[in-house]
Amino acid sequence: MNNILITGAASGIGAATARIFHKRGWKVGLLDVNEAALSQLAAELNGAWHQPLDVTDLEAVQDAVKLFAEAHDGQLRLLFNCAGILRFGYFAEIEPAAHAQLLQVNVQGVINMTHAAFTYLKQTSDAQVINMGSASGLYGVQHMATYSASKFAVRGLTEALNLEWERYGISVGDLMPPFVNTPMVTSQTFSPPVLKRLGVNLAAEDIAEACWQQAHQPRVHRPVSLQFKLLYWSGQISPVWLTRLVMRWLGRD
Template sequence: MFLISIGIITIIVVIFIIQFKFKTNKLYDKMLYGHHIMITGGSRGIGKCVAMEAARLGANITIVARDATRLKAAANDIKSQFIKKNQKLHYISIDLGSEYNSVKNALDCAIQEIGPLYMLVNCAGMAICGTLEEMSINDILKLINVNLISTIQATKAVISDMKKTGHGTIVITASQAAMCGIYGLGVYSATKFALRGFAEALSMETKAYGIKITLALPSDTDTPGFAEENKSKPLETLLISESGHLFTPEQVGHQIFKDALEGNFFSTIGFEGHLLTIGCSGMAPCTSYFELVCQVVFSGLLRLIVIYYQAKFYKIIKTCKLEREENSRKIS
């Protein structure tokens, strides 16, 4: 079993390296002078890093978030990356999960001021950890509102205008939790799985209009939100997440923006993320022959690796349960 897993991974790594070696870096070949990029959740973390990337390519930018103070600070940082004097930046303080007409009017004003939208990057999101029985109904509804409703409403507000222009890109930022459910992230995973379904359906609705959809699946990212999330993570979730790699928001933001510009449906960072898109491709649209070959050849074999990791995670969960019961007996 172990040797089979190593063999599969080695083959994929070799193909991945060959593909990477001969692939041109289109991100910096494509300047965005005058194009309007709108980023939700743009005041910090991944969203802010995407905005910084766009600024360095000459784009006009709108950032959207709830906290006006953070927006103003982020706006100054983003402007420092401008490469042309006539670049524009607009920021909107609004809860994207609030009444739809308010959201629509706010985003319309930005489009009227800066110009037609070339790209919408949905980065607004949050995580609240805990088993289902531990989570309050308020926290459950908050996760659904911030992670799912906000993305749907922001996208709905701009989709008609983007169809009229006949081109553009919409990024839906989910998580690797959109591909696999993890202990302590049940409701969070539910919202991210929903975003994956939304992205796949949206790609069917928009393809004929020249609009591309990118589904971003970042790994754990060292953001303020991640630090806050760790405060509520059950021990089991912390131990399971340690098996993955922690990336910086700059790394993730760069990769998301690069994949969006290249028209990729999946945007992943790190080898684990790439494996997930191979093993869980489902009905996702095909935008890369390399990915298609990997999915056809290796998806069945990768199931063996998944079973190995599941057994490893279940062992962690069982050990934590036994230790908790033992501590409870000692106290009583």
């Protein structure tokens, strides 16, 4: 049985991924804090399994994952940790509570979901975890400091679990796109220079397709878009000072 449980499923990348996997015959589970949008998407997908969820609520996470798995004979083929929040701006001008919330959703939420899913992943053939990484997890990005920190954490968790869970036959990888045209980006009130220089050249559907590719050809890291693939691979072979120089230029006011 091929099934996928998606956090942050009510809009943007999560919703696009749900539509693609549903259309291609997978059983889809939808989780999101936005109950109204979640119900609307579930109805669109012929009554797909769904439940409102705050990924920072550990007990609720454990209950949701258990319910989805039990509805599918205890199996969980793929967990897609897509839920996340973003805040552009100067680090010192963003209140500490906003920094904390971002880390809670983007890091602790991923940890909560992945930990809760382990029991069901390890008893499913070809099980996978796909985390929503970011180009900002390659090198820290100005005006996105805490978001970058969260994606560095996701990258580290991905790499570690990919090794640790190999013994169970569980693949863990992440998607690493640059800016994507989703409400998370378009709703921002501050526009950082790096956004203006790189542009927003990806749609949610592009990332959903990358998720589909990852589900069938797992990699530890999957850079998305030619633009970022070039940056990613050059970053693997270039000296740190050169990468820093490029990032300084991209973020320059």
